[in-house]
Amino acid sequence: MAILDSQGRLFGKISILDVGAAIIMLLVAAGIFLFPGSSGSVAQLGVETKPVEVDVMVRGLTVANPAEFVSEIRDAGKTNIIIRNQPYGQVDIKTVKELPRTVAAPQPDGSLRAIPDPRPELDYTVDMVITLGGNAQIVDSGPVLGNNKIKIGTPLEIEGLTYRFNTSVVGVRILQ
Numbered sequence: 001m002a003i004l005d006s007q008g009r010l011f012g013k014i015s016i017l018d019v020g021a022a023i024i025m026l027l028v029a030a031g032i033f034l035f036p037g038s039s040g041s042v043a044q045l046g047v048e049t050k051p052v053e054v055d056v057m058v059r060g061l062t063v064a065n066p067a068e069f070v071s072e073i074r075d076a077g078k079t080n081i082i083i084r085n086q087p088y089g090q091v092d093i094k095t096v097k098e099l100p101r102t103v104a105a106p107q108p109d110g111s112l113r114a115i116p117d118p119r120p121e122l123d124y125t126v127d128m129v130i131t132l133g134g135n136a137q138i139v140d141s142g143p144v145l146g147n148n149k150i151k152i153g154t155p156l157e158i159e160g161l162t163y164r165f166n167t168s169v170v171g172v173r174i175l176q
Helices: 016-034 066-076 120-124
Strands: 048-062 078-083 086-099 102-106 112-116 125-139 142-145 155-159 164-174
Touching (some): 048 142, 048 155, 066 086
């Protein structure tokens, strides 16, 4: 009896292609279990962690009751953040500062004066600066939260029990 017949079978029973596939699967399984590699990202190895504060600005968020919404965020104490579409987890809400909505009004002497915006639709919008606090890994290129560098301009989503909105970072402070 020949080792390999005209059909490509070993000893007339097992296909050589099946044997090749089985060997490849065994090698892959052995590689996964014998050489698992390092877990986590390189950014997490031997890096110090420090508290950071991140300021985010919310402009023109439309809500039914702005004053109630601002106090809800202020009283929550914690919120979830999503950085560049990657969930990070919970951070502390340090402060919430509501910003006034004003319009430039020309004066008879040619100067400008900021007055509260009289448009009624603005009764349903809110502008605010939220200061978030948490611990970040400090690398050479700046603070890192959840494998994402936090810098001015970084897009962020803030999510709570009854809200989820997009914003971006306007300030980062590394605390000592």
